[in-house]
Structure formats: structure tokens, C-alpha cells
Amino acid sequence: MTERFISTLPVATEAEQFRLLVDSVREYAIYLLDANGIVRSWNTGAQRIKGYSAKEIIGQHFSRMFTDEDRTNGRPARIMAEAARNDSCRDEGWRVRKDGTRFWASVVVNAVRDELGELRGFTKVSRDETERHAIEEQVRHNAQELERLVESRTQQLMEKAENLRRANEELEQFNYVTSHDLQEPLRMVGIYMQKLARQADGKLSDDEKRYVRYAIEGAERMRLLIDDLLRYNRLDRERAEHEPIPSGDALRAALDNLAQLITENAAEVVSEPLPLVRANLGQLTQVFQNLIHNAVKYKSDQPPRIHIDAVASGRAWKFRMRDNGIGIEPQYHDRIFEVFQRLHSREYPGTGMGLAICKKIVEQHGGRIWVESSRGSGSAFHFTLPAL
Numbered sequence: 001m002t003e004r005f006i007s008t009l010p011v012a013t014e015a016e017q018f019r020l021l022v023d024s025v026r027e028y029a030i031y032l033l034d035a036n037g038i039v040r041s042w043n044t045g046a047q048r049i050k051g052y053s054a055k056e057i058i059g060q061h062f063s064r065m066f067t068d069e070d071r072t073n074g075r076p077a078r079i080m081a082e083a084a085r086n087d088s089c090r091d092e093g094w095r096v097r098k099d100g101t102r103f104w105a106s107v108v109v110n111a112v113r114d115e116l117g118e119l120r121g122f123t124k125v126s127r128d129e130t131e132r133h134a135i136e137e138q139v140r141h142n143a144q145e146l147e148r149l150v151e152s153r154t155q156q157l158m159e160k161a162e163n164l165r166r167a168n169e170e171l172e173q174f175n176y177v178t179s180h181d182l183q184e185p186l187r188m189v190g191i192y193m194q195k196l197a198r199q200a201d202g203k204l205s206d207d208e209k210r211y212v213r214y215a216i217e218g219a220e221r222m223r224l225l226i227d228d229l230l231r232y233n234r235l236d237r238e239r240a241e242h243e244p245i246p247s248g249d250a251l252r253a254a255l256d257n258l259a260q261l262i263t264e265n266a267a268e269v270v271s272e273p274l275p276l277v278r279a280n281l282g283q284l285t286q287v288f289q290n291l292i293h294n295a296v297k298y299k300s301d302q303p304p305r306i307h308i309d310a311v312a313s314g315r316a317w318k319f320r321m322r323d324n325g326i327g328i329e330p331q332y333h334d335r336i337f338e339v340f341q342r343l344h345s346r347e348y349p350g351t352g353m354g355l356a357i358c359k360k361i362v363e364q365h366g367g368r369i370w371v372e373s374s375r376g377s378g379s380a381f382h383f384t385l386p387a388l
């Protein structure tokens with residue numbers, strides 16, 4: 001069978017068969033160069049890819065198919081030299097078709113030697129990779145574009161963050177300086193009002209006495225506001241050390257500070273055992289103190305009952321402080337943690353800073369604070385602190 005098939009081929013010699021085989025390849029330009037780079041053979045693929053017919057190109061130097069730049073910078077000679085030195089050379093680059101258009105060629109050049117090892121010429125196999133190259137270029141371009149975009153966005157964000165940081169710092173500075181500077185004139189108002197009241201004693205009408213009292217009370221209220229504002233700002237300015245402490249120590253210190261208030265109000269504070277936490281003792285004391293103070297201050301007609309416990313919650317401890325006070329309507333649950341926000345006026349004295357200070361301290365410890373409550377059924381304040 002095989003024999004008969006071969007014998008039916010119209011050509012006899014092996015060389016002729018090989019030539020036909022090479023010639024029929026359409027996807028690859030396959031051709032021979034002599035040792036000087038002159039084109040000696042040309043297949044169908046070469047014609048299809050490069051546009052020259054065999055008649056037009058055989059006898060021409062192969063550098064004709066390179067771009068002007070490549071001819072000037074000696075690329076054809078370099079390719080030949082490398083193929084001669086290493087027996088083989090690969091190259092990728094722009095080549096020029098007969099009609100002057102360019103295509104991206106992927107080329108393999110092999111040296112051809114005679115039996116004595118003498119260089120006789122080169123075989124060249126090349127393929128038109130223009131499409132693949134265009135896709136690669138596009139991908140590279142997109143990647144660069146993306147990188148550029150990310151870089152410029154990052155830059156913008158960093159600038160914004162920096163502006164914000166600076167604005168924040170200026171604001172802190174401003175708050176601090178103004179509150180500080182306000183203290184002194186305020187003290188004067190208080191002192192001189194009191195002097196005035198003492199010297200004019202007996203000569204003042206009841207109305208006048210009331211006005212003087214209002215002025216003194218106003219100055220005192222303002223002093224408390226400024227003190228709290230300073231305390232609040234100081235939390236930003238002076239970052240405190242956080243270390244492992246028994247949170248029960250903070251509670252005990254808070255109760256000591258509030259001893260008089262607790263006795264006067266016949267309040268009862270009960271605490272479950274409290275855990276070790278990573279915190280600043282002074283600041284955690286402040287949190288307990290502000291929360292207990294509120295629980296006593298916003299009591300209902302019952303004597304204040306306060307219950308404190310802590311449960312583990314993931315990598316944190318969740319503290320809970322429940323009271324039997326007047327409660328807070330749900331629409332105010334966020335607002336009460338803001339600076340100077342209070343739900344009451346004269347009937348309960350205060351600056352509206354207590355919970356804002358708690359929130360800042362808890363957040364600086366990496367925790368969260370919130371309240372669960374409804375009017376008339378007591379409140380439960382929760383806050384989290386990182387476990388050790």
C-alpha cells in the first residue's frame with residue numbers, strides 16, 4: 001500500500017519532494033540565505049507573509065525586509081553573526097512587506113554547514129505574529145495604565161489623608177489653645193462677681209442678687225464645660241500607654257471617686273468578677289466613673305441599682321453596665337455619645353461630655369461603645385476592650 005502511494009507521487013527525487021513539502025507550507029516563511037545573506041530560495045508562506053514573489057526576491061539581500069532603523073543599526077548583520085557563532089539565532093521584531101506595511105516577525109535562523117564545517121548559508125523560518133504581538137502590547141499597555149492609575153490614586157489618597165491629618169492637628173491645637181485661653185478670663189468673671197456680691201451685700205435688691213447668682217453659676221458651668229473639653233482634647237494630644245491591667249481595679253478606683261455620690265443616692269453597685277484587659281488604668285477608671293455617674297444621676301424614682309459584668313466575645317471582652325434609671329429613647333442612642341449632646345437641661349446638671357469621653361477612650365483602645373435602652377426601663381451600656 002505505502003509503496004504504491006509513494007510511487008504515485010508525481011516527483012521522483014527526495015530533494016524534489018522536500019522542496020515541494022517546504023513550498024506548500026503557508027503558515028511559515030521558509031527560505032535559504034547564502035553565507036552573504038542573499039536570498040536563495042523562497043516558499044509560498046514567504047510570499048504570502050512578505051508579499052514578494054520568488055522571482056522578485058531571490059538574489060536580493062535579506063536586509064531588504066528590515067526596517068530602515070534596523071538596517072541602519074546593523075541588525076541583519078548581527079543576526080547572521082549570531083547564527084554563525086551559535087549555529088542558531090532567534091529574533092522578534094518588525095519587518096517590512098513589499099507594499100511597505102509592517103508585520104511583527106518571530107524568526108529562527110540556523111546556520112547551514114558543509115561536511116567540512118564550512119558556513120554555507122542559513123535557513124530562515126519566520127512567522128507573522130502581528131496579532132499576538134498586538135495583544136501582548138495591549139496587555140502591557142493596560143497593565144501600565146492600571147499601574148499608573150493606582151499610583152496616581154494612591155498619591156491622591158495620601159495627599160488627602162495628609163491634608164486631613166494636618167487639618168485635624170490644627171483643629172486640636174485650636175481647641176486646646178482656645179479652651180486654655182478661655183480659662184483665665186473666665187476665672188476673673190467668677191472672682192470679681194463674687195467680690196462684687198460680697199461688697200454690695202445688703203445694698204442689692206432680690207432681683208440683683210439673683211442676677212449675680214446667675215452670672216456666677218454661668219461662669220461655673222462654663223468652667224466645667226471647658227475642663228471637660230480640655231480633658232477630651234487631651235485624649236488626642238497625649239496618647240496613653242495601654243498595658244495588661246485587671247479591669248476590676250479601674251472599677252474600684254471609679255467607685256472610690258464616686259463614694260459620696262453613691263452614698264447620698266443610696267445607690268447599689270454590684271459587679272461580677274472582671275477580666276484582665278489591655279488598657280490604660282486612668283482612662284478605664286474614667287469610663288467606669290462617667291457611666292456610673294450617669295446611672296446614678298439619671299435614676300428613676302427607685303434607688304439606683306447598677307449591675308456590671310463582662311463576657312468574652314471573640315478576641316475581646318464585652319462589658320455591660322445595666323441600671324434601673326429613666327432610660328433613653330432609641331432615637332437618641334447615637335446622639336448621646338457626641339460632644340456636648342445631652343437630652344436634659346437644668347433638671348440634671350452636666351456638660352454633655354461624659355459619654356463622648358467614654359467613646360473616645362474606648363475607641364482609642366480599639367473597642368466600641370453603645371447603649372441598649374428604652375424610656376422607663378433602665379439602660380444597658382456596652383463597651384468592648386481587646387482581650388490579652
Ligand SMILES: Nc1ncnc2c1ncn2[C@@H]1O[C@H](COP(=O)(O)OP(=O)(O)O)[C@@H](O)[C@H]1O
Nearest residue numbers: 294295298327336342343350351352353354355
Ligand atoms: N444611664 C443613663 N440613663 C439615662 N440617660 C442617660 C444615661 N447616661 C446618659 N444618659 C443621657 O445621655 C446624655 C449624655 O450623657 P453625658 O455625655 O454623660 O452627658 P451629661 O451626663 O453631662 O449630660 C445625658 O444628658 C442623658 O440624657
Ligand SMILES: [Mg+2]
Nearest residue numbers: 294350354355
Ligand atoms: Mg454624664
